[in-house]
Amino acid sequence: MRPLIGISCCQKAFGIFATPNHAASDTYIRAVRGPARGTPVLLPAAGEDLSGELLPHLDGLILTGSRSNVWPGHYDGPPHAEGTPEDLQRDATTLPLIRAAIGQGVPLLAICRGMQELNVALGGSLDQRIQDLPGRMDHSTPSDQPIPRVRTGKAHAVRIERDGALASVITPASRAAGRLAVNSLHNQGVQRLAPRLVAEAWAPDGTIEAVRVDGATGFALGVQWHPEYDWERDADSRAIFEAFGRACAAHRAARAGHGPIAQAAE
Ligand SMILES: N[C@@H](CCC(=O)NCCCC(=O)O)C(=O)O
Numbered sequence: 231m232r233p234l235i236g237i238s239c240c241q242k243a244f245g246i247f248a249t250p251n252h253a254a255s256d257t258y259i260r261a262v263r264g265p266a267r268g269t270p271v272l273l274p275a276a277g278e279d280l281s282g283e284l285l286p287h288l289d290g291l292i293l294t295g296s297r298s299n300v301w302p303g304h305y306d307g308p309p310h311a312e313g314t315p316e317d318l319q320r321d322a323t324t325l326p327l328i329r330a331a332i333g334q335g336v337p338l339l340a341i342c343r344g345m346q347e348l349n350v351a352l353g354g355s356l357d358q359r360i361q362d363l364p365g366r367m368d369h370s371t372p373s374d375q376p377i378p379r380v381r382t383g384k385a386h387a388v389r390i391e392r393d394g395a396l397a398s399v400i401t402p403a404s405r406a407a408g409r410l411a412v413n414s415l416h417n418q419g420v421q422r423l424a425p426r427l428v429a430e431a432w433a434p435d436g437t438i439e440a441v442r443v444d445g446a447t448g449f450a451l452g453v454q455w456h457p458e459y460d461w462e463r464d465a466d467s468r469a470i471f472e473a474f475g476r477a478c479a480a481h482r483a484a485r486a487g488h489g490p491i492a493q494a495a496e
Pocket residue numbers: 294295296297298299341342343344371415416417418419
């Protein structure tokens with residue numbers, strides 16, 4: 231049996247009645263079916279804490295990217311500028327789910343908004359538009375390029391902590407170089423790093439691009455870029471999903487009684 235990997239959904243208005251729907255991009259489904267070798271399970275943005283019902287059945291969790299921002303009230307930040315997309319239904323489900331997954335050693339891969347949620351869930355805060363801050367780069371989606379190129383093209387390099395968790399899962403060549411080239415589709419960034427997070431990669435302007443959860447018993451990694459878009463061409467993106475999938479398979483074996491059961495870190 232393949233490991234069951236939960237994928238967080240956004241709540242989006244759909245159809246002529248703008249009915250609330252629960253949605254995740256097909257790119258996450260394909261990354262789970264492909265290099266992670268798992269069975270994808272879509273997790274609704276239900277507006278409530280479902281962690282007690284979901285986690286006993288899951289072998290891994292992907293926190294997805296999204297155009298919406300985490301509601302700033304969760305980190306005592308200033309209100310968003312008018313028109314900034316929010317998804318309070320998603321926040322209410324993902325923030326407790328992240329804390330519970332880490333506590334129970336369920337492998338976790340947090341991507342873009344997902345990494346921002348991970349930081350907020352553990353007590354960190356966010357800058358809302360890093361392109362407006364002095365000395366910082368514009369990390370947002372360029373409007374003058376075709377979307378496929380934006381998603382699979384490389385926007386900038388990131389410097390990687392050579393002995394970190396991320397370095398241990400990427401290709402030997404990138405590990406030796408201590409660098410990766412990544413895509414970039416975000417406005418927000420980590421402002422105050424959560425006490426339990428350790429930065430593992432940085433953009434040239436100092437923006438934190440990857441984090442790990444200190445003392446986590448399972449795989450617990452966040453990346454600010456999008457490996458789900460280019461794993462078919464990019465060996466490092468593929469390697470991240472392969473390593474995550476191995477951790478999920480090990481969690482499944484442990485749940486079935488065929489391996490060591492991860493203990494809660496706290
Ligand atoms: N809204 C946040 C998070 C950005 C993010 O997750 N982007 C994914 C976009 C997916 C796509 O356009 O394909 C921010 O702006 O930082």
